[in-house]
Amino acid sequence: MKYLGFDKLSPEEQKQKIEEAKPAMPKVYAGQMLLSLLESFAVVVIITMSMQNGVSFWIALGFVVFNWLCFMVPVNGSQILWGNVERDIAWKKFFSDIMANLVTLLAIAGMAGLFA
Structure with missing residues (x-):
């Protein structure tokens, strides 16, 4: 939330943002679930x-x-x-995002390797 600037809002503004986002949440979560399944499917394949085809797991x-x-x-x-994105947090956000992607991919690949 810090990277998104949510911590800089007053409690009233935070509550307003939450209330504005609530109606769209089912669609957002469904979209994220679909994207996660697609990512998992690609890694498993x-x-x-x-x-x-004879290639080692590594x-x-x-x-x-x-x-x-x-x-x-x-x-x-x-x-x-x-x-x-605010310039002072751009590098932090970049490395946070790419490392989160890498950890997710490696976890999926590890599980796929156990059952392949």
Whole structure:
């Protein structure tokens, strides 16, 4: 919340923002769930198909990390550059976002590797 500036609002403004956001929350959560399932599906396909074709888990994991590095990192960087992000927190937000993506991808890949 600090990075979004929510902590700088008065309690009344915070409550107003929360009330404004409530009607859209089901759609937002549904959209996030769909995006998370899509991300999970892509990682599972990369890991399982690679391992079924004789590629070791570590090489398949490298494919996932390469996907993160060459796709997700630039997308997050563009979001920071062109979004409404305060310049004093831009680097913190960038590294926070990309590392959260990496941890998520590695957790999904680890679980997929256990069952592949």
